[in-house]
């Protein structure tokens with residue numbers, strides 16, 4: 135589904151990303167781990183079009199998306215979340231959710247006047263969907279609160295829920311569980327697994343080795359922009375270079 | 383006295399329409415437009431020039447709005463592709479360019495002499511006080527603008543604008559074409575300013591470049607901020623307070639032992655004081671929501 139080839143990005147002298155190859159099969163969950171500053175977020179920025187690569191190809195769904203505008207990539211069904219969650223502060227929680235669906239008639243100014251019935255119907259359907267997602271993420275009681283009033287962990291949950299609301303083909307999650315309590319983390323991990331069974335694909339950055347081992351069926355380890363190891367979680371766990379990168 | 387009151391409300395209502403356009407851009411979309419008055423001028427001059435060339439008032443107004451909106455869009459495309467703060471600089475410059483064109487292209491605008499002798503809507507049918515009729519018309523337009531904007535703001539379209547105001551990375555990451563929405567907001571806001579300009583011309587019966595000084599833009603900013611950014615009712619209230627006050631001091635001029643220059647200085651002082659008081663006691667604006675303010679930052 136996603137294939138990264140010879141991707142390079144430097145900031146000044148620092149080679150933030152220098153990844154020869156990274157593949158994500160459709161329907162799989164691939165984890166990306168690595169120490170601070172390894173280039174994980176930059177990799178996500180490149181894939182999602184928030185940063186332009188210096189070099190290399192990113193094939194998504196059979197198309198090279200390297201350097202494409204980020205909104206266009208999102209519209210192809212590749213949706214990302216942010217490491218520092220970005221709640222839309224002065225929008226309510228449910229408004230945050232309802233922003234996400236892709237084809238909304240009411241986002242065209244003339245439809246607001248010319249097709250009010252369809253707009254309203256679609257809004258109601260989207261609201262229902264938002265409500266059920268919020269219920270799952272334990273945010274239902276907050277639905278009419280400003281998103282800015284949520285706690286850090288809740289903002290993170292909202293960010294994941296909002297991304298799911300967009301019905302992506304593939305989801306890029308940048309440290310989705312940091313600041314989320316263990317019980318809820320477990321619940322979300324289970325939920326993501328169900329979504330995977332339904333065919334969604336995930337690429338997840340995560341610091342917590344335990345969670346990433348549970349969640350992913352393949353792992354890449356980045357250090358200084360380069361893939362230093364890859365394989366199924368069991369293999370990677372015992373890889374010496376990985377232990378070095380983390381501990382040494 | 384009643385005639386005087388009619389003029390006060392009429393002027394305030396015209397500038398309330400003008401300020402609503404800015405509120406759409408700044409209050410809902412977060413765009414910094416320091417040249418809003420340019421679009422009022424374009425609306426006014428287009429309406430008047432077409433009218434002087436035989437076009438009926440209403441089609442002239444529509445053309446004025448359209449041209450103002452178009453200019454807003456054309457200005458936005460290059461400016462918005464650059465960094466966010468460029469829009470502020472570009473619009474500020476644009477407003478001065480427009481004013482200098484109006485001053486210097488005398489073959490078209492008669493320069494500082496200004497334009498007059500144009501007809502006003504339904505002028506031939508109104509036997510009584512024309513300003514009273516114009517007031518009703520302007521109030522209808524103001525209410526229509528308000529209702530239209532409220533409907534748009536509550537729609538999915540408005541939701542995208544607000545998301546851009548909060549953090550444009552989010553709508554971008556969800557596939558929304560942020561630039562296109564910004565341009566739409568700028569076009570609509572400018573068209574509304576053009577509409578206000580047309581009615582200003584109908585009220586004044588004589589327009590010249592001095593009606594469109596840069597200060598007018600900042601008065602609209604004050605109206606928006608005093609009323610509460612992102613609140614259409616607040617913006618209307620702010621405009622009525624501000625332009626009501628202007629008219630009031632003009633009225634008082636006859637009774638005070640002060641020269642017009644002194645009155646002018648006094649006015650600015652009062653506005654400064656008003657702003658300081660608002661920022662101290664009601665920083666979210668008169669009708670703004672306090673909760674919203676505490677969330678920022």
Ligand SMILES: Nc1ncnc2c1ncn2[C@@H]1O[C@H](COP(=O)(O)OP(=O)(O)OP(=O)(O)O)[C@@H](O)[C@H]1O
Nearest residue numbers: 145148150168169170171172173174175176177217
């Ligand atoms: N916009 C930027 N300008 C300059 N340097 C940058 C920029 N973005 C990232 N870097 C640098 O690139 C390197 C990789 O950063 P990146 O954020 O991708 O790491 P990361 O693996 O996500 O780290 P963390 O685990 O802390 O989130 C770092 O050295 C960082 O300082």
Ligand SMILES: [Mg+2]
Nearest residue numbers: 174175176217
């Ligand atoms: Mg990171």
